[in-house]
Amino acid sequence: MSDFDAIVIGAGAAGLFCAGQAGQLGLRVLLVDHSERIAEKIRISGGGRANFTNRDLDVRAPQRHFIGDNPNFCRSALSRYTPAQFIALVERHGIAYHEKHKGQLFCDGPSQQIIDMLLAECAAGSVTHWQPCRVDAISRTADSTFHVDTSRGTARAPRVVIATGGLSIPQIGASDFGYRVAAQFGLRVVAPRPALVPLTFGGDAWAPYAGLAGLALPVRIQTGEKKTRMAFLEDLLFTHRGLSGPAVLQISSYWRAGAPITIDFAPDTEIHDALVSAKQRSRKLTANELATLVPSRLADAWVGQLPSLQRPINEAPDRALAELAERVARWQITPSGSEGYKKAEVTAGGVDTRDLSSQTLESTQRGLYFIGEVVDVTGWLGGYNFQWAWASAHACAQAMAAGHTPAL
Numbered sequence: 001m002s003d004f005d006a007i008v009i010g011a012g013a014a015g016l017f018c019a020g021q022a023g024q025l026g027l028r029v030l031l032v033d034h035s036e037r038i039a040e041k042i043r044i045s046g047g048g049r050a051n052f053t054n055r056d057l058d059v060r061a062p063q064r065h066f067i068g069d070n071p072n073f074c075r076s077a078l079s080r081y082t083p084a085q086f087i088a089l090v091e092r093h094g095i096a097y098h099e100k101h102k103g104q105l106f107c108d109g110p111s112q113q114i115i116d117m118l119l120a121e122c123a124a125g126s127v128t129h130w131q132p133c134r135v136d137a138i139s140r141t142a143d144s145t146f147h148v149d150t151s152r153g154t155a156r157a158p159r160v161v162i163a164t165g166g167l168s169i170p171q172i173g174a175s176d177f178g179y180r181v182a183a184q185f186g187l188r189v190v191a192p193r194p195a196l197v198p199l200t201f202g203g204d205a206w207a208p209y210a211g212l213a214g215l216a217l218p219v220r221i222q223t224g225e226k227k228t229r230m231a232f233l234e235d236l237l238f239t240h241r242g243l244s245g246p247a248v249l250q251i252s253s254y255w256r257a258g259a260p261i262t263i264d265f266a267p268d269t270e271i272h273d274a275l276v277s278a279k280q281r282s283r284k285l286t287a288n289e290l291a292t293l294v295p296s297r298l299a300d301a302w303v304g305q306l307p308s309l310q311r312p313i314n315e316a317p318d319r320a321l322a323e324l325a326e327r328v329a330r331w332q333i334t335p336s337g338s339e340g341y342k343k344a345e346v347t348a349g350g351v352d353t354r355d356l357s358s359q360t361l362e363s364t365q366r367g368l369y370f371i372g373e374v375v376d377v378t379g380w381l382g383g384y385n386f387q388w389a390w391a392s393a394h395a396c397a398q399a400m401a402a403g404h405t406p407a408l
């Protein structure tokens, strides 16, 4: 005899949403989380205002904004639970929101409103919530009942949903629990790696640029060979250790160790043409002319590296101007690494989608589901990761309810 119809482990974005939905569909649900505080990642997300979805997600081709070994895996869930549906839920709960940039929707008030909404949805589904509660072991009996041993005792159910997220930000409860459960049940895991993360550069190589810390500007950034090339037009931020800002976070998810990234600091300008024309009409210093096209700190740093350009632009050698233009429009640099899980917004990789159903998120082990960030599906910056959490949770809850016969 089971105590519950489903046990959801991990009460973050995906787990809370799945538990509430499944409960409202008639399942007796237990939701377990080891953290003291509820849904810390939602609370700190979007600078405290939770970028909870993205209106630009293309429901006919949602995979465009996601990466993973099988980019098409996320299509089914994302097209069956859309941003419009989550927005309708947010509106039903009276949460005010606004669009900031490129379809990104944020709460007007604190992100706690989204947590309260998810908790209210769980209450509406009569979800039992054990938190903080440590999970010690999961086992399955011959009659396919899962036993989940916890610090509050053993709970039994025919279904277990793993929603424990990735490795990012261990200081607020992230753990490798989901990958360990996958391995225990013989499922494959795509090696996890930090994504949406600032990139770092080796000490000496970075020395000429360390003085630019704090400088932010719009750039075009790209990485990858012809076939796999990915590019973003976004803001970049120089830091003491390397590069950050939305442009770099986005490209970091595609960057592979040892590969260079290329940055165009003047994406809207034909920089070589502009310098050649300045040479014909101006007697200003080259750095001052360049400063009309890019921020002056950047202009000083770039011109400072070319001794033959320490003079008025009309005296600048053509070859040196061409070299300067090349450096500004196609600066190629190879990161030595990233800031790692301490700073990464998400973890790429995760439970291998070859071992999961894209329709239901059930694994090849009957009754064992994986949803949210623990799966090898990673969204772009801008609300896509939460949308994946909601959509995968929804697909899982629907599937569990469809296969469930309510007790009389």
Ligand SMILES: Cc1cc2nc3c(=O)[nH]c(=O)nc-3n(C[C@H](O)[C@H](O)[C@H](O)COP(=O)(O)OP(=O)(O)OC[C@H]3O[C@@H](n4cnc5c(N)ncnc54)[C@H](O)[C@@H]3O)c2cc1C
Pocket (backbone or CB within 6 Å): 009, 010, 011, 012, 013, 014, 015, 032, 033, 034, 035, 038, 039, 040, 041, 042, 044, 045, 046, 047, 050, 051, 052, 053, 133, 134, 135, 163, 164, 165, 166, 168, 169, 172, 173, 174, 175, 176, 177, 344, 345, 346, 371, 372, 373, 374, 382, 383, 384, 385, 386, 387, 389
């Ligand atoms: C600083 C920051 C800002 C972000 N901002 C945004 C944003 O604005 N928009 C967006 O779309 N995405 C954002 N993200 C990403 C987003 O937060 C995650 O992708 C999303 O929360 C994943 O949902 P999840 O439910 O899979 O995992 P999580 O929300 O991480 O939840 C996992 C839960 O599992 C629990 N858990 C872990 N291990 C165990 C265990 N062993 N036993 C029991 N419980 C366990 C954790 O305590 C946690 O509550 C941000 C991430 C960070 C770090």
